[in-house]
Amino acid sequence: MAGYSGSGVRRASGTNGLAVAGLVCGIVGLFILPIILGPLAIVFGAVALRQTGSAMPKWDIGLGMADLVLAVVTFAVAVNNDGGFLWHVG
Numbered sequence: 001m002a003g004y005s006g007s008g009v010r011r012a013s014g015t016n017g018l019a020v021a022g023l024v025c026g027i028v029g030l031f032i033l034p035i036i037l038g039p040l041a042i043v044f045g046a047v048a049l050r051q052t053g054s055a056m057p058k059w060d061i062g063l064g065m066a067d068l069v070l071a072v073v074t075f076a077v078a079v080n081n082d083g084g085f086l087w088h089v090g
Contacts, residue, residue, distance in 0.1 A: 019048035019056040026063025030070065038067030 022044030029037030045060025 016048045016052045018044045022060030026060055029067035034067035034071040038064045
């Protein structure tokens with residue numbers, strides 16, 4: 001059986017799980033619940049950045065900040081429209 005090593009040792013993958021979780025939180029946070037998913041993306045990104053130092057955690061932090069800015073802008077628009085916020089398409 002070629003390619004099988006009996007030691008049972010797994011090689012570590014090149015992608016950090018926290019970086020992936022932060023990226024998912026940041027992207028999904030652009031569409032739903034930015035006030036919750038934004039800080040999660042920032043925290044996951046900061047921890048992953050300390051562990052790996054790669055570029056993906058930097059994207060996590062940036063997307064998390066964009067989520068928070070989006071939440072603040074949405075809140076400001078809702079306050080200026082007497083507490084209501086509607087999208088009008090077309």
